Each structure stands twice: as structure tokens, then as C-alpha cells.
Amino acid sequence: MSHDSLNLAYLLRREGYRMTMQRQLVLDAVCEAGGHAAPEQIYEIVRRSSEAVNRTTVYRTLRLLQELKVIDAIYSNGGHLRYEISGPQPHHHLMCRRCGADVEFSHELFVPFLERINEAHGFIVDATHLTLHGKCEACFRRN
Amino acid sequence: MSHDSLNLAYLLRREGYRMTMQRQLVLDAVCEAGGHAAPEQIYEIVRRSSEAVNRTTVYRTLRLLQELKVIDAIYSNGGHLRYEISGPQPHHHLMCRRCGADVEFSHELFVPFLERINEAHGFIVDATHLTLHGKCEACFRRN
DNA sequence: CTACATGCAAAGAGTTTGCATCCGC
DNA sequence: GCGGATGCAAACTCTTTGCATGTAG
Numbered sequence: 001m002s003h004d005s006l007n008l009a010y011l012l013r014r015e016g017y018r019m020t021m022q023r024q025l026v027l028d029a030v031c032e033a034g035g036h037a038a039p040e041q042i043y044e045i046v047r048r049s050s051e052a053v054n055r056t057t058v059y060r061t062l063r064l065l066q067e068l069k070v071i072d073a074i075y076s077n078g079g080h081l082r083y084e085i086s087g088p089q090p091h092h093h094l095m096c097r098r099c100g101a102d103v104e105f106s107h108e109l110f111v112p113f114l115e116r117i118n119e120a121h122g123f124i125v126d127a128t129h130l131t132l133h134g135k136c137e138a139c140f141r142r143n
Numbered sequence: 144m145s146h147d148s149l150n151l152a153y154l155l156r157r158e159g160y161r162m163t164m165q166r167q168l169v170l171d172a173v174c175e176a177g178g179h180a181a182p183e184q185i186y187e188i189v190r191r192s193s194e195a196v197n198r199t200t201v202y203r204t205l206r207l208l209q210e211l212k213v214i215d216a217i218y219s220n221g222g223h224l225r226y227e228i229s230g231p232q233p234h235h236h237l238m239c240r241r242c243g244a245d246v247e248f249s250h251e252l253f254v255p256f257l258e259r260i261n262e263a264h265g266f267i268v269d270a271t272h273l274t275l276h277g278k279c280e281a282c283f284r285r286n
Numbered sequence: 287c288t289a290c291a292t293g294c295a296a297a298g299a300g301t302t303t304g305c306a307t308c309c310g311c
Numbered sequence: 312g313c314g315g316a317t318g319c320a321a322a323c324t325c326t327t328t329g330c331a332t333g334t335a336g
Contacts, residue, residue, distance in 0.1 A: 013311095016315090017315080017316090018309090018310050018311070018314095018315060018316070019310075019311095020309085020310075020316065020317085022316080022317075023316090038300095039300080039301080040300085052317095052318095053317090053318095054317065054318045054319075055301095055318095056301090056302080056303090056317080056318070056319080056320095057316080057317060057318075059300095059301065059302075060302090060316085060317085061316095075218060075220070075221065075222035077218070078218065079218035079222040079223065079224055080222065080300090081222055081300085081301090094260065094264060094266045094268065096266075097269070103264050103266060105260060105263065105264060109256075109259055109260065109263060110256070112255075112256070112259075113252075113253070113255070113256035116252055116255075117237065117248060117252065117275075120248065120252060121237060121246050121248060121280075122279065122280030122283075123237045123239075123246060123277055123278070123279055123280065124277045124278045124283050125237065125275045125276070125277035126240070126276060126277040126278070127275050127276065127277070130275075132260075132268045132270050132273075133268070133269060133270065134266055134267045134268035134269040134270070135266070135267045135269070136265065136266055137264075137265030137266065140265075140267050156336095159290090160290080160291090161289095161290060161291070161334090161335050161336075162335075162336095163290095163291065163292085163334085163335075165291080165292075166291090181325095182325080182326080183325085195292095195293095196292090196293095197292065197293045197294075198293095198326095199292080199293070199294080199295095199326090199327080199328090200291080200292060200293075202325095202326060202327075203291085203292085203327090223325090224325085224326090
């Protein structure tokens with residue numbers, strides 16, 4: 001999802017926050033990174049646009065954008081923090097351990113499984129951003 | 144799974160490692176912790192048995208036991224590292240965000256979903272230790 | 287007695303916090 | 312001008328590494 005359509009200033013103001021250049025740059029960077037971006041990567045992209053942004057501000061802004069539900073926090077393989085723009089609906093990721101390919105799959109594909117879990121264990125799973133690891137088709141054939 | 148049945152000394156020797164008191168204590172602690180134990184918790188349990196174990200050794204031993212496939216590393220919600228005794232077969236966890244209850248579910252419940260993923264995206268998921276978060280039945284009713 | 291294991295201290299990532307200054311509104 | 316936002320440095324958590332000493336086999 002691109003963020004061109006979303007009015008960051010409006011979302012911020014609605015919650016009593018202020019619009020700043022830094023906040024726009026961080027959001028732009030998360031979008032540009034194109035999913036699964038670590039804070040450090042986001043920081044680097046921001047720095048390309050402006051030297052005048054501090055690493056601390058990037059961290060603070062990422063947390064704020066997450067709170068505003070503009071971006072999602074994901075804990076990738078190895079437990080590392082990543083961010084990406086929130087999609088209009090929940091979706092999930094398949095990540096290839098070999099080539100790093102990142103395939104999205106829809107929540108619909110996941111729903112029947114969640115229903116079975118609920119039947120079997122009475123548990124309501126609220127995963128909105130699952131990342132599963134494995135091998136993509138090409139890499140699977142290759143070895 | 145209890146570890147009473149597994150001969151740590153044998154597994155170590157087979158790979159050229161030595162049996163030590165520390166290694167046994169760490170394994171005992173992971174088992175005693177009963178799943179999803181953070182390194183620090185494991186360290187504390189070990190310390191109850193013996194003052195003579197260093198935190199560094201706990202970390203080193205956890206990595207070693209993982210390499211020997213005696214324990215599994217799990218990245219829990221929030222990206223924190225946890226360990227637990229390896230089960231005889233893959234299984235997964237449901238963790239309640241509210242009360243912290245940890246329910247295991249079998250891999251069989253998961254298989255049909257993995258097959259649908261494979262059909263739809265040609266992806267072979269190798270998740271052997273998934274943790275899903277949500278609400279358990281009791282907590283879901285409560286609010 | 288030799289090589290691997292340990293303890294200690296120190297370094298290292300990654301992230302957060304305190305506080306003075308800055309600036310959006 | 313006021314109160315939130317930023318930059319800077321420092322702290323903090325979690326984990327790993329270097330090296331001298333200890334100990335299993």
C-alpha cells in the first residue's frame with residue numbers, strides 16, 4: 001500500500017500530535033523500503049533525504065506511527081524488529097529462507113485454519129501479520 | 144517432554160563435546176521452566192541449584208543444546224528469545240495475550256493450511272514451532 | 287597432559303530515556 | 312508563547328567475545 005492517499009497531518013492532529021518534517025520523512029522511508037524494513041534501514045533512507053534527522057527520532061516516530069496504526073511492527077525470523085505500511089486488510093507473509101523472497105498471502109487463506117483452532121481449543125487468534133518461513137517454489141526445486 | 148530419557152553425555156560425546164555439570168544444570172532448568180523460557184529465567188533456575196554457573200555459560204550452553212537439537216529456540220511475541228525442550232514431533236503454541244496461558248496444538252491441525260498455501264503459492268513452509276497470539280476462551284468471554 | 291569448557295570483564299548490537307533546546311500551531 | 316518534538320549523550324537490555332584459568336577424558 002502506498003501512503004500517498006493518507007493524510008498524516010490529519011491523523012496526527014486528531015490524536016493531539018503535531019506534523020513535522022521528520023515524521024513525514026520516516027513515513028516516506030517505510031513506504032519506500034517496501035515492507036519488512038528494520039529501523040536502521042529506515043534511518044538510512046531518511047538520511048538520504050535529510051541529514052537533519054536523528055536516529056532517536058526515527059525510533060520514536062516508528063513507535064508513534066505504529067500507535068496510529070499507519071505502520072505495523074513485525075518480528076521477523078531471528079526476532080528482529082521490522083516495520084511496514086499497514087495494509088487495508090490483514091495479510092501475511094511467506095519468506096524464503098534461501099533467496100529471501102517475500103510473498104504475501106491473503107487472510108482468507110488463513111481463516112479456515114483459525115476456525116479449526118477455535119473449534120479444537122476455544123482460542124481466538126488475532127494474528128494480523130504472520131510471517132511464515134520456508135522455501136519458495138524455485139528454491140525448493142533447486143535443492 | 145521430559146529429558147530424563149535423553150542421555151546428554153552421549154549426545155555431547157558423539158559430537159566431540161564434553162559432559163559438564165553446567166550443561167546438565169542448564170538442560171534441567173529448561174525442562175523445569177516448562178516451555179517458553181527466556182535465557183534470564185533459565186539462568187535464575189540454574190542459580191537456584193548452583194551459584195557456580197555464569198550467565199555467559201548459560202547462553203553458550205543454550206546455543207549448544209539448540210545445535211544438538213535437544214532444545215528449540217522460539218521467538219515469542221515482542222521478538223524475545225525463548226527456549227524449550229524439543230518435542231518428539233513438531234507442535235505449535237497458542238498464547239493468550241491477556242492471561243499468558245500457553246496452549247499447544249498439534250501439527251496435524253496445521254497441515255491442511257500448509258497444503259493450501261502450497262497449492263496457492265507453491266511455497267513449502269517449514270514452521271516447526273509456530274506461536275500464535277490471541278485470547279483464550281475464558282479471557283475472550285471475560286471482555 | 288591436552289584440548290575443550292568456564293568465569294570474568296569488556297565489548298557489542300539494538301533500543302530507550304533525560305534533558306536542554308527548538309519550533310508547530 | 313506554550314507545550315509538544317527534536318537532538319544529543321548517556322543509559323539500558325540482551326547477548327557475544329577475548330583471554331586466562333580450570334577440568335574432563
